[in-house]
Amino acid sequence: MTTSISLALEYFHPWPNSAGFYLARHRGWFADAGIDLQIRTVDPGIGDSLEHLGRRLVDLAVFPTNRLLVRTERGEPLKAIAAVNQRGLETIRTLTSSGISNLAQLAGKRVALNPTPRGVAIVRDLVAGAGGDPDTVTLVDVGARELTSAELAGGAADATFGSYWAWDILLSEHPDRPERIWRVDEELPFGYHSYLLGAHDDLVNRNPLLLADFQSISERGFRYAAQHPDETVELLSDVMPYFPAGVIARSLDAISSTWFYENGWGTVRPELVEPYAHWLAGHGILTAPERWSAAFANTSAASANHAP
The missing domain is CATH 3.40.190.10 (Periplasmic binding protein-like II)
Incomplete structure (x- = not known):
């Protein structure tokens, strides 16, 4: 059967x-x-x-x-x-050319994401936890899409939240566009x-x-x-x-x-x-x-x- x-x-x-x-x-x-x-x-x-x-x-x-x-x-x-x-997959991703070298420096910058309550909360906690002011972050709504490194280079945003370190980033990384990546579950005080x-x-x-x-x-x-x-x-x-x-x-x-x-x-x-x-x-x-x-x-x- x-x-x-x-x-x-x-x-x-x-x-x-x-x-x-x-x-x-x-x-x-x-x-x-x-x-x-x-x-x-x-x-x-x-x-x-x-x-x-x-x-x-x-x-x-x-x-x-x-x-x-x-x-x-x-x-x-x-x-x-x-x-x-057995762990989270999301990242904060930016180009080294953005000048952002730590998560606190997202304050005053534009961060692309799907602005679900969870996504917004994670970005705010990451910025605040690093010593930045989350209220000064500008959220750029890109829906379910993940911005590519080329789009970041083109000025669509200064950084993006959500791209998986085991997938999305691999699809668009380029040697001419070096990046800085933070794995979210390594920055938060809990895993998932x-x-x-x-x-x-x-x-x-x-x-x-x-x-x-x-x-x-x-x-x-x-x-x-x-x-x-x-x-x-x-x-x-x-x-x-x-x-x-x-x-x-x-x-x-x-x-x-x-x-x-x-x-x-x-x-x-x-x-x-x-x-x-x-x-x-x-x-x-x-x-x-x-x-x-x-x-x-x-x-x-x-x-x-x-x-x-």
């Missing part, structure tokens, strides 16, 4: 952070377990991967931790079952899982064995992808043919370092969720951070709720 499972990725197109799912499918490991895996990108006209999951347009999805916490606090029946990344894997409560409750199999096979795929980069790049070059193989290879090398904790894939770590939830609450994005573990199913996080 074969069970069809659909997975929505976290972005507008596949990128190496999804390599484990593609490798496991390509090598037949999902099929061997009776799973017919369909990997999909989201339709922006509908919403993000969590919106697709909430509407039951897909069975599983990859999504950011903060968005899950917001939705589950609203009572949406969604659960994370595994962590894809950039992406999680999750499902609708109905599937979590109805078929936990299927989800356990899916997670186990995914771990095998991510481990294989990290250990066999040449084969992985070859496969991904077919999945995402409009990106140079050299960039895919560099991205894979960078992002694979975020997949494992103590040699295991999927571990949800309370120390990367609870402080983050309280920070989100401190900025009015959550109201009940002590209930963060309600967003997780059958994980170490779910059993580590410190709320009474």
Whole structure:
């Protein structure tokens, strides 16, 4: 008996952070377990991967931790079952020609970003934490886009928040445009899982064995992808043919370092969720951070709720 499972990725197109799912499918490991895996990108006209999951347009999805916490606090029946990344991926990016050598110097400058409450709060905290005045930062709304180094050189902004050090920056860096990069989770007083894997409560409750199999096979795929980069790049070059193989290879090398904790894939770590939830609450994005573990199913996080 074969069970069809659909997975929505976290972005507008596949990128190496999804390599484990593609490798496991390509090598037949999902099929061997009776799973017919369909990997999909989201339709922006509908919403993000969590919106697709909430509407039951897909069975599983990859999504950011903060968005899950917001939705589950609203009572949406969604659960994370595994962590894809063991750290954050975002950066503050500028060109050395901007003269900005520390985050405090963003004061009085133009910073491009998607001005979500979380994004604005992170930029303000980074500037303030470095000793600058966040009230003097001019925010440039670029929506979901990430400015390229060429656009920064052209004056679109002085710096940008959001570009992933393991992807976006690699797409547009140029030797004639040297850059300064700050990895956000190294500047904030807390870390976080950039992406999680999750499902609708109905599937979590109805078929936990299927989800356990899916997670186990995914771990095998991510481990294989990290250990066999040449084969992985070859496969991904077919999945995402409009990106140079050299960039895919560099991205894979960078992002694979975020997949494992103590040699295991999927571990949800309370120390990367609870402080983050309280920070989100401190900025009015959550109201009940002590209930963060309600967003997780059958994980170490779910059993580590410190709320009474």
